[in-house]
Amino acid sequence: MDPSRIESAFPAPSYRGNQEDALRRIRAAFEAGNDVVLVRAPTGSGKSLLARAIAGCARQGSQASATDAIGAYYTTPQVSQLDDVAADPLLDDLSIIRGKSNYKCILSGETDTPVTQAPCAREREFDCQVKHRCPYFSDRSIAANQSIAAMTLAYFMQTAGSDVFGTRDVVVIDEAHGLGEWAEMYAAIDLAPDTVPVWDARPAPEIDDVETAADYAAGLSRVCDRRLTDLLAQVELEPEEAAERDRLEELRSDLTWFQEAVRDPDSPTTWVVDQPDGEGSRTTFKPLNPERFLSHTVWDRGNKFALLSATILNKDAFCASAGLDPDRVALVDLEHTFPVENRPLVDVTQGKMTYEERDATIPKVAETLVSLMAWHPEEPGLVHCHSYAIQDALADELDALGVGDRVRSHDSEDRDGQLAAWKRSDDPTVFLSVKMEEALDLDGDLCRWQLLCKAPYPNTRDSRVARRLEDGDWAWYYRSALRTVIQAAGRIVRSPEDHGVTYLADASLLDLFDRARTDMPEWFAEQVDRMERPDLPAADPDAALAGLTDGRSNGGSGRSGSGGSRRSRRSSSSRSQSNPVADVWDTE
Numbered sequence: 001m002d003p004s005r006i007e008s009a010f011p012a013p014s015y016r017g018n019q020e021d022a023l024r025r026i027r028a029a030f031e032a033g034n035d036v037v038l039v040r041a042p043t044g045s046g047k048s049l050l051a052r053a054i055a056g057c058a059r060q061g062s063q064a065s066a067t068d069a070i071g072a073y074y075t076t077p078q079v080s081q082l083d084d085v086a087a088d089p090l091l092d093d094l095s096i097i098r099g100k101s102n103y104k105c106i107l108s109g110e111t112d113t114p115v116t117q118a119p120c121a122r123e124r125e126f127d128c129q130v131k132h133r134c135p136y137f138s139d140r141s142i143a144a145n146q147s148i149a150a151m152t153l154a155y156f157m158q159t160a161g162s163d164v165f166g167t168r169d170v171v172v173i174d175e176a177h178g179l180g181e182w183a184e185m186y187a188a189i190d191l192a193p194d195t196v197p198v199w200d201a202r203p204a205p206e207i208d209d210v211e212t213a214a215d216y217a218a219g220l221s222r223v224c225d226r227r228l229t230d231l232l233a234q235v236e237l238e239p240e241e242a243a244e245r246d247r248l249e250e251l252r253s254d255l256t257w258f259q260e261a262v263r264d265p266d267s268p269t270t271w272v273v274d275q276p277d278g279e280g281s282r283t284t285f286k287p288l289n290p291e292r293f294l295s296h297t298v299w300d301r302g303n304k305f306a307l308l309s310a311t312i313l314n315k316d317a318f319c320a321s322a323g324l325d326p327d328r329v330a331l332v333d334l335e336h337t338f339p340v341e342n343r344p345l346v347d348v349t350q351g352k353m354t355y356e357e358r359d360a361t362i363p364k365v366a367e368t369l370v371s372l373m374a375w376h377p378e379e380p381g382l383v384h385c386h387s388y389a390i391q392d393a394l395a396d397e398l399d400a401l402g403v404g405d406r407v408r409s410h411d412s413e414d415r416d417g418q419l420a421a422w423k424r425s426d427d428p429t430v431f432l433s434v435k436m437e438e439a440l441d442l443d444g445d446l447c448r449w450q451l452l453c454k455a456p457y458p459n460t461r462d463s464r465v466a467r468r469l470e471d472g473d474w475a476w477y478y479r480s481a482l483r484t485v486i487q488a489a490g491r492i493v494r495s496p497e498d499h500g501v502t503y504l505a506d507a508s509l510l511d512l513f514d515r516a517r518t519d520m521p522e523w524f525a526e527q528v529d530r531m532e533r534p535d536l537p538a539a540d541p542d543a544a545l546a547g548l549t550d551g552r553s554n555g556g557s558g559r560s561g562s563g564g565s566r567r568s569r570r571s572s573s574s575r576s577q578s579n580p581v582a583d584v585w586d587t588e
């Protein structure tokens with residue numbers, strides 16, 4: 001790596017904000033001999049451009065011997081972040097590769113078939129005459145041979161040990177704040193009828209400890225092996241059988257790793273087991289602090305690393321969660337360049353939103369929302385609902401208050417489409433969102449105000465969270481919630497000239513700010529210190545709807561219309577069976 005190239009590798013024609021200072025400080029951190037540099041850069045700092053400049057410092061082929069690693073990886077856990085990179089003309093020299101399931105076969109009669117189920121995946125020794133034009137293999141080949149390969153963190157981890165994507169000189173991870181937690185989620189092994197093709201032959205017994213889990217994993221692996229033997233003996237597979245084969249191979253690998261980790265007394269990974277409904281039900285093996293997993297999938301993949309985020313709140317805690325030696329790591333902490341008066345926090349708290357108290361608080365939050373709609377009659381708003389249960393209850397209350405025509409929402413299946421439709425709308429609709437606190441860019445008039453419904457504490461019913469709290473790690477608990485709040489607050493103010501108001505509805509947020517104060521960036525603490533409580537007007541539905549096109553209805557784009565309708569009731573079982581990180585990970 002040659003840090004002296006960082007300024008010349010910056011892709012924009014000019015700097016904005018503190019980018020020039022950031023490059024100078026990042027360069028100095030690498031020149032001081034650090035292997036890993038954490039860059040804490042506030043939302044809107046242009047982290048992707050900084051990432052490109054760092055990647056441009058990687059050793060080039062002309063400077064390398066045959067055994068030297070060259071080139072760079074750019075990776076991010078957020079699928080939408082990779083989409084933004086693909087759309088940015090300043091980053092057009094990043095070669096993007098996605099998971100196989102994102103590509104379609106180009107053979108005649110197979111153009112609707114994902115590459116994962118194409119003839120090359122179904123037929124033994126299939127000779128594809130157009131493989132050189134296959135969109136997946138073409139993108140993969142280009143990315144493997146270009147100086148900067150860009151991919152999601154999920155794909156990056158999946159390709160560990162591959163001959164195509166080996167070690168490179170520099171690895172840049174954007175939005176890296178949750179690396180340890182994301183690795184834990186990605187490494188979790190979810191066992192249920194919809195994830196285990198041979199479940200009927202080996203359903204989960206009642207599991208109350210990790211040793212019993214390891215015994216079950218061994219037996220399940222043997223059943224997987226037998227079914228795989230049958231599938232691999234066939235000359236040609238149906239698409240569904242090819243998908244089953246791939247899932248069984250992945251599952252067998254995961255179960256083998258789990259057994260080895262559990263039975264290795266020197267393993268750094270601690271495992272917990274979730275089986276809330278007992279014998280025969282969904283069972284999940286979850287790792288805590290998966291240092292071995294990150295060593296193989298991330299830290300062995302490069303010589304130097306840059307990790308960028310607005311919310312790496314505590315260097316030592318981050319290093320501990322990611323398996324890093326703090327002595328090898330430098331922190332570059334950048335100031336916010338957006339005027340604090342353009343990004344105010346406003347206290348409109350109406351009570352606590354804990355599970356026990358939310359039934360009493362949600363009607364008050366709904367009335368507050370009606371008042372805010374009247375305050376912002378011509379401006380779209382965003383509501384961070386935290387969960388679909390809160391979203392459902394809040395939408396019902398808003399309907400009852402007579403403002404449903406100004407409300408749009410989504411479910412887990414149509415979130416991207418509904419978000420896009422909301423952003424395109426000319427009406428000042430209010431979008432009830434779930435899990436959109438990160439990787440959402442609402443610059444300018446797209447959104448001028450937002451409401452945080454609930455302090456986003458990790459779910460204490462999750463065994464990993466419960467284990468940490470049993471061990472007394474409350475600082476992690478408060479940091480996790482604060483990190484999400486800071487990310488959410490940055491969705492609607494994207495440049496120094498932009499402005500937007502973040503309203504706080506849950507009284508627990510005020511308590512969070514007190515408890516996590518020592519880990520709070522100074523620029524966010526300044527927002528907290530300036531926070532005030534306004535006198536809201538009475539909830540007036542007519543005033544709340546005044547900005548709609550006809551003063552009453554948004555022409556069918558709201559909750560009651562077909563274009564933006566919220567699906568009536570999602571069953572709790574369908575939600576519980578969905579991938580808990582589906583909105584983050586782009587997996588194959």
